[in-house]
Amino acid sequence: MARVxxxxxxxxxxxxxxxxxxxxxxxxxxxxxxxxxxxxVAQHGGRSAPTPAEAAEGAEIxxxxxxxxDDLRQVTLGGDGCFAAMSPDAIFVDHTTVSAEIARELAAAxxxxxxxxxxxxxxxxxxxxxxxxxxxxxxxFAAAEPVMQAYAKRVGLMGAAGSGQLxxxxxxxxxxxxxxxxxxxxxxxxxxxxDADAVVDVISKGAAQSWQMDNRAKTMVRGEFDFGFAVxxxxxxxxxxxxxxxxxxxxxxxxxxxxxxxxxxQKLGGRxxxxxxxxxxxxx
Amino acid sequence: MARVxxxxxxxxxxxxxxxxxxxxxxxxxxxxxxxxxxxxVAQHGGRSAPTPAEAAEGAEIxxxxxxxxDDLRQVTLGGDGCFAAMSPDAIFVDHTTVSAEIARELAAAxxxxxxxxxxxxxxxxxxxxxxxxxxxxxxxFAAAEPVMQAYAKRVGLMGAAGSGQLxxxxxxxxxxxxxxxxxxxxxxxxxxxxDADAVVDVISKGAAQSWQMDNRAKTMVRGEFDFGFAVxxxxxxxxxxxxxxxxxxxxxxxxxxxxxxxxxxQKLGGRxxxxxxxxxxxxx
Numbered sequence: 001m002a003r004v005x006x007x008x009x010x011x012x013x014x015x016x017x018x019x020x021x022x023x024x025x026x027x028x029x030x031x032x033x034x035x036x037x038x039x040x041v042a043q044h045g046g047r048s049a050p051t052p053a054e055a056a057e058g059a060e061i062x063x064x065x066x067x068x069x070d071d072l073r074q075v076t077l078g079g080d081g082c083f084a085a086m087s088p089d090a091i092f093v094d095h096t097t098v099s100a101e102i103a104r105e106l107a108a109a110x111x112x113x114x115x116x117x118x119x120x121x122x123x124x125x126x127x128x129x130x131x132x133x134x135x136x137x138x139x140x141f142a143a144a145e146p147v148m149q150a151y152a153k154r155v156g157l158m159g160a161a162g163s164g165q166l167x168x169x170x171x172x173x174x175x176x177x178x179x180x181x182x183x184x185x186x187x188x189x190x191x192x193x194x195d196a197d198a199v200v201d202v203i204s205k206g207a208a209q210s211w212q213m214d215n216r217a218k219t220m221v222r223g224e225f226d227f228g229f230a231v232x233x234x235x236x237x238x239x240x241x242x243x244x245x246x247x248x249x250x251x252x253x254x255x256x257x258x259x260x261x262x263x264x265x266q267k268l269g270g271r272x273x274x275x276x277x278x279x280x281x282x283x284x
Numbered sequence: 285m286a287r288v289x290x291x292x293x294x295x296x297x298x299x300x301x302x303x304x305x306x307x308x309x310x311x312x313x314x315x316x317x318x319x320x321x322x323x324x325v326a327q328h329g330g331r332s333a334p335t336p337a338e339a340a341e342g343a344e345i346x347x348x349x350x351x352x353x354d355d356l357r358q359v360t361l362g363g364d365g366c367f368a369a370m371s372p373d374a375i376f377v378d379h380t381t382v383s384a385e386i387a388r389e390l391a392a393a394x395x396x397x398x399x400x401x402x403x404x405x406x407x408x409x410x411x412x413x414x415x416x417x418x419x420x421x422x423x424x425f426a427a428a429e430p431v432m433q434a435y436a437k438r439v440g441l442m443g444a445a446g447s448g449q450l451x452x453x454x455x456x457x458x459x460x461x462x463x464x465x466x467x468x469x470x471x472x473x474x475x476x477x478x479d480a481d482a483v484v485d486v487i488s489k490g491a492a493q494s495w496q497m498d499n500r501a502k503t504m505v506r507g508e509f510d511f512g513f514a515v516x517x518x519x520x521x522x523x524x525x526x527x528x529x530x531x532x533x534x535x536x537x538x539x540x541x542x543x544x545x546x547x548x549x550q551k552l553g554g555r556x557x558x559x560x561x562x563x564x565x566x567x568x
Contacts, residue, residue, distance in 0.1 A: 100476075119487070119490045119491065119492075120490060120491075121491075131486060131487070131489055131490050133486055133487075153489070154486060154489055156482065156485070156486040158478060158479070158482060158483065158486070159477070159478060159479065163478060166472075166473070166476045166478055167473075167478060167483050167486060167487065169472065169476075170469045170470070170472055170473045170478070170483050170487060170492075171469075171487040171490070171491075171492045172492075173465060173468050173469035173472055174465045174466055174469040174487065174492040174494075174497065175465070175491055175492050176465055177461045177462055177463075177464045177465015177466065177468065177469070177538075178461055178462050178465055178492070178494055179461075180461045180465070180538045181457060181458045181459070181460055181461015181462055181464070181465070181538060181539075182458055182461065184457050184461065184536045184537075184538055184539055185454045185455075185457035185458040185461070186454070187534065187536075188450075188453065188454055188457055188525075188529060188532075188534050188536060189450070189451075189454045191532050191533075191534045192384075192450045192453075192528075192532060192534075193443070194442060194443060194447060194450055194451060194454070195442070195443065198440065198442060199442065199451050199454050201440070202415060202417055202438060202440040202442070202451060203403070203415070203417075203451065203454060203455040203458065205415055205437070205438055206403045206404060206415050206455070206495065207403065207404075207405075207455075207459055207495050207496065207499075207513075208403075208454075208455045208456075208458040208459050208462070208495070209494065209495040210458075210462055210493065210494035210495065210496075211490070211491050211492070211493040211494065212491065212494075213458065215491075229491075241472075244476070245472060248472075248475050248476060249475075250471065250472050250475045250476075251566070252468045252471075252472065253468075253541060254461075254464045254465060254468055254538060254541065254542075255465075255468055257537060257538065257541070258538075282535070
């Protein structure tokens with residue numbers, strides 16, 4: 001069992017840190033709003049610390065799961081950030097979805113760093129069934145991987161620093177295409193007067209099948225979106241994708257278009273709704 | 285067992301008519317180029333006829349699987365077309381992917397008509413594992429459905445005349461989105477220097493999963509496209525979709541964009557390649 005720190009107790013981090021405690025690790029938590037850290041300790045034991053630096057003192061692995069690049073820079077390299085307080089051989093694992101650029105920047109500052117964004121959403125974090133896409137060196141990965149198993153369904157080392165973030169970006173690009181196709185298809189079906197549920201039952205057995213069709217089509221038809229992965233988060237991720245694509249000289253016309261459509265959905269009041277609310281761009 | 289006619293022995297119709305013969309039906313075939321009809325009779329028995337009208341004489345069910353709206357109009361309503369020769373209570377079943385408009389036109393001319401486009405491709409036709417999306421009245425459907433089981437995995441009555449075609453259109457819209465997302469995602473992955481196969485292995489277990497990802501991603505990475513459903517056929521289908529959407533006042537921005545990209549792939553020499561060759565729009 002390891003002595004670990006966990007920075008960021010949001011909807012993902014809170015249950016992930018809980019799985020580490022349940023697996024027998026000695027966990028010190030830090031959260032920007034302290035009452036949540038106190039609630040976590042009351043539920044799981046362990047300790048809370050007033051700063052990322054103090055949480056990281058003496059830890060073998062420091063995990064972070066915060067909001068964005070700025071938050072991540074603050075809790076690592078900022079005043080009271082964890083990097084200055086970590087022992088030379090301690091490992092840093094970032095579970096935030098951020099730019100590949102900051103992942104490389106942190107790995108340059110501390111080579112024993114891993115970028116390790118997750119997919120599987122809040123339900124995956126709570127059930128300990130996340131997919132973790134990791135960038136970094138193989139030795140660091142081998143040391144951290146058994147600990148991450150506390151909340152993982154699948155952990156893959158994808159390449160050097162930044163590769164975890166890039167893999168997560170591929171995931172989001174593919175989802176953008178699937179959901180947009182599904183939104184247009186269901187919109188067309190409903191406007192054409194078809195029974196959209198019956199259409200899904202038939203076409204989901206063939207080449208049009210997708211996880212999104214199996215799990216989101218019928219709620220899209222019913223206009224139910226108050227669950228799942230929020231449009232605001234998807235737009236944050238698509239901004240990272242499009243920035244990276246611009247840097248790499250890669251054009252992604254569908255991804256750019258879907259990002260704009262999600263902007264329309266935000267205007268329609270869908271900021272906290274599941275990504276399947278993309279169909280609202282067409283149906284209101 | 286029924287006495288049936290089958291008009292159109294292309295890559296789909298030839299094996300479909302064969303399944304009817306194997307199921308014990310008495311089959312008369314017609315094909316525009318006669319030697320193929322003769323080859324079919326040599327293989328399966330039955331008879332061939334020199335015109336659609338002569339093939340249809342005395343048949344309880346007349347099937348068609350031809351190329352497009354014009355071909356279909358020719359073999360039904362044209363000179364030597366089957367409609368004039370069919371007995372009053374005979375059923376017409378069209379397996380061609382055509383416009384909903386012509387499906388309604390044929391049903392107006394002969395109420396015991398079904399529009400019944402299929403999905404599953406050449407392999408599905410050969411293995412008798414097609415999905416059949418049917419429009420028409422319930423009585424006609426009930427009479428024809430047991431015969432279509434000779435080559436079906438699933439047969440669904442989707443609504444009144446034209447509903448089979450509209451359902452097939454929904455299928456193609458959804459596929460356009462999935463394949464475009466996959467093309468952009470894999471293009472991005474390769475440009476970013478990731479091992480695209482390893483990326484697919486990880487992300488295909490979650491919310492980005494699709495039939496296309498499971499069955500086409502790795503061949504897309506290898507640039508293999510000489511199989512499957514051809515770009516020319518997909519463009520024909522997307523033209524039907526976009527015409528119908530224009531008529532219905534529905535905008536389908538992704539579908540319109542992907543149709544344009546398939547036009548680029550045609551220019552690159554991909555006319556006979558699988559729809560997954562859409563990635564060539566980005567990688568050449």
